[in-house]
Amino acid sequence: MRGVAARPELVLEEVPAPTRLAPHAVALSGEVVPSYLDEDDDPAATGRFVLLHDPDAPEPWEGEWRVVTYAKARMEPEVGQDPLAGQAGWSWLTDAVEAGGLDWAAPAGTVTCVSSESFGALDGREPSVELEIRASWTPVLTPGAEGRELAGHLGAWGDLLCTLAGLPPLPEGVVALSGPRR
Secondary structure (H helix, E strand, C coil), rough: CCCCCCCCCCCEEEEEECCCCCEEEEEEEEEEECCCCCCCCCCCCEEEEEEEEEECCCHHHHHCCCEEEEEEECCCCCHCCCCHHHHHHHHHHHHHHHHCCCEEEEEEEEEEEEEEEHHHHHCCCEEEEEEEEEEEEECCCCCCHHHHHHHHHHHHHHHHHHHHCCCCCCCCCCCCCCCCCC
């Protein structure tokens, strides 16, 4: 997983993994920082990807492996008024996993859309909308291809982050070239 090829806008960093969820775990944080943003700008999307392994295969997992993810991004104000925002967010996740040709089981999660409007001393702030996706699933792995397929699940989560950030999907066979950071 450490060698997964990610878009240049996606910055991955290994972070401490939770220790109480499973005997073995690895965690990565991710930020989408498009080249058109100033280095001081907030990332366009952020999140965390945690891969858990428990040889005892807890019943709710339906397997020995479990992916636990979190992803969030600021959205256009109209998204906060869209009653289908949650369904759209969930479909971005399912589309990313399915586009990678990955098998999965026991998906679970929530999509939360929060609209914030400031008043009083904070009146000068622009209204904001944030979409947050929390999800977990069990990767269904092919014997002998486990490493590649686990990396594929990380790649699908990275694609979800890029979608949340508003980046267009890359056509199959196309590699994004990083431009100069401004």
